[in-house]
Amino acid sequence: MIQVKNISKIYNKGKSNAFQALDNISFSVEKGELVSIVGTSGAGKSTLLHILACIDNYDAGEYYIDNVLIKNISEKRLAEIRNMKIGLVMQDFALVDDFTAIQNVMLPLDFSKEKRSDKKEKAMAALRSVGMDKFANNLSNKLSGGQKQRTAIARAIVNDPDVILADEPTGALDSKTASEIMELFKMLHNDGKTIIIVTHDKEIAAQCERIIEISDGKIV
């Protein structure tokens, strides 16, 4: 499903303040795995996740998602991959504040050619699967942290992507809500989803099938 071969990333390349964020990272994730990437702050785990999510590029190596090499491809193709193959969940939820929950969930569907009524059905189904169908028409800035993260997860899965990437999904939540969110991820994993969670929390990481530890940009 995901193959990372000798990925390196340098910030401010060629300048006096150049910084190597990732150094020769290699790993793979099979279909249906629940993997966590752990490390201390500044280890490079978020940088790695952003590369996996196709919102950042890398300087050396190769990254394959579903056997497609993510290198030197068009912006249009990258956008399609982000839309159809990847679902991204972020620490601060990344919801559009003045949109309702269902409007947020429909964002990945908005720029497809499906009929609007079909899109709404899909969005409702996604909200239902995360227990948020009753809050579909609530403004996202009126939801609690846990509800926001559920909405973000619904958006991440609405297009049935190949992989779900989560960057510190429980970082802004209390422990009880964090547990609920992890249960949700496990439920999705049981449904066959491939999930990669970036976290600094070892307890969260321990709930995953496999842990990849990063320190100073290298896999430990």
Add this chain to the structure above:
Amino acid sequence: MGAFIRTAVNTIKKNITMNIITTLQISAVFVITVIMVSAVCVRYRCYTPFRDYFEGNGLFCIFSVEAYTGNIDKVYDVIEDTNELMSYLHGPEKIVACHHLSAYAEVNDQICDIQGLSYDDEIIDRYEPELSSGRWISTDKEADMIEAVVSENDYGWNVGDIIQIVMLNTETSVKRDVKIVGILKENTKIPGLFSARIGTDTYNLFYYPYSYEYEGKPLLLFSYSQLAGLENAPLQGIYSSTLIRYDDSVSAEEIKQDQRLMSTMGCVFSTDLKELDKNSKDYLHRHIYDLLPIIIVLLILVVVSSISSSALSTRKRLRDYAIYYVTGLQWRQCILINLLQSVIIIISAFILSIVCVAVLRYTNLSDMFYISWNKYILFSFAGITVFYIIISMIMPLIMIFNVTPKQILTK
């Protein structure tokens, strides 16, 4: 594209107060532009139809029926036909003239005083005064009835009415049916009659703003050729505004001789067209120069407000654009959403300004502002639209392309 438009509309709704203010601002610019361009166009409206005359070698003359002769017995020795006038002069190329019509109206068997004017075909074809209803007179000699355009009046004469006008010539008077085809707008400029000479002589001497309320009698306008073709044709002496065009080979001395001759033939005033044209152009350009500071200030206001409001709006929306990017949009497509917002705002402003102009035009406020619809207004609208869209896209382009979605989301 539908999704982009929907997203743009949703984004506009999120910032509704600022967008309403921007819309009102642009709408005000449109309305002011209409008023200013109309003010310029109304002046050119009277200059342009006879521009080739004004710019050529020739004379502008004013003939007066009363001045043909001081002797009442010889009052009918008038010159009616411009060809006859041409035969007296040093080979002019063309003469176009207004003609006086001796006539009165019969309303309910009462004699009613009217002012009658007829025009050479060339005047009818080149210039159409503003009408409040109906149409301008035609030069169709085969028309089944004598046509006339009438000013406002208290006789209840309206478009389509057939009225009785008694037309006189040197020997007889004939009552004729005349069909009203149009009603002049009050105070509209018509060629002919006698404009007061205020300041320098310009093309305005050729026209007169006819007001029924001031004159006290209705004005009827006819086609000279239509009346001249009638049996027992009425007398139509050359009267008031007359333009005489000479070939460039005719010398100034010869033209002066013609001026002296015409002064014995009923011409009470004449002036060289080149001088008239120079004064006319100065008058027209002065008006534009007077408006120029307003236009410049307006443009500066539009620029400043467009840039600042679009910058503010984009700054607020950057995070949303980053979210769109993460969910599958290309970063440059966010520019499209921004552009569509500007387009929607300007379309709204355009519609609002049309409504405002219609209100101005069709209510009593039109007494304060002259509004005309013509291609120059449309060009101005198009220019403002393009200008606004370009200016309002400058800051968003700079902001969007100076930052990455990742930087926005990880801030």
